[in-house]
Amino acid sequence: MLGLVKVHLIDLWNVIETFRDNNFHTLDLFSELEMSKVEQCIQNMYIQLNKRLAYNQQINVDSQTQLLLAWLFCLYDKNRLARVKLFSLKIALTTLCSGKLVDKLKCKQTILNLSNFDISNPVISIKK
Numbered sequence: 398m399l400g401l402v403k404v405h406l407i408d409l410w411n412v413i414e415t416f417r418d419n420n421f422h423t424l425d426l427f428s429e430l431e432m433s434k435v436e437q438c439i440q441n442m443y444i445q446l447n448k449r450l451a452y453n454q455q456i457n458v459d460s461q462t463q464l465l466l467a468w469l470f471c472l473y474d475k476n477r478l479a480r481v482k483l484f485s486l487k488i489a490l491t492t493l494c495s496g497k498l499v500d501k502l503k504c505k506q507t508i509l510n511l512s513n514f515d516i517s518n519p520v521i522s523i524k525k
Contacts, residue, residue: 402465403456407446409496409504415442421483426508429480436466438486484508 416422419438424430443458450456469489473481491504 402468403443403446403461404465404490404493405495406450406456407442407494409491409494409500411442411445412490412494413504415445416487421487424483426482426484426487428483429478430483430486432466432470432479432481435469435481435486436462439465439469442490 415438418441419434421438440458440462443456443461447455447458469486470479470481473485473489487508488505491501491508
């Protein structure tokens with residue numbers, strides 16, 4: 398599935414830049430984003446990708462956007478409210494994009510630090 402959405406062609410720095418362009422860095426990490434805002438973000442990532450690809454390698458931005466959007470909302474929008482948490486979106490896209498593992502881990506650490514996650518006292522619930 399993920400090979401179909403071609404998110405692996407987008408590098409980490411373009412994902413971060415898209416977050417900034419959409420002012421996601423100013424929002425609370427646990428705020429919920431509407432589908433239209435997430436769609437705009439994903440579409441911007443694919444448009445930026447097309448600017449870097451050769452003409453014969455261009456992707457269909459609309460279809461790729463819809464595929465990734467459907468996958469993300471199927472995964473994170475369990476109540477079907479057409480909303481997803483910014484935290485989930487950031488973690489998902491920074492995981493799926495291309496980039497050095499160390500850079501991805503630093504990015505995730507920054508996200509966790511911004512969310513005030515206390516790594517020394519994680520809350521873990523185990524269902525039996």
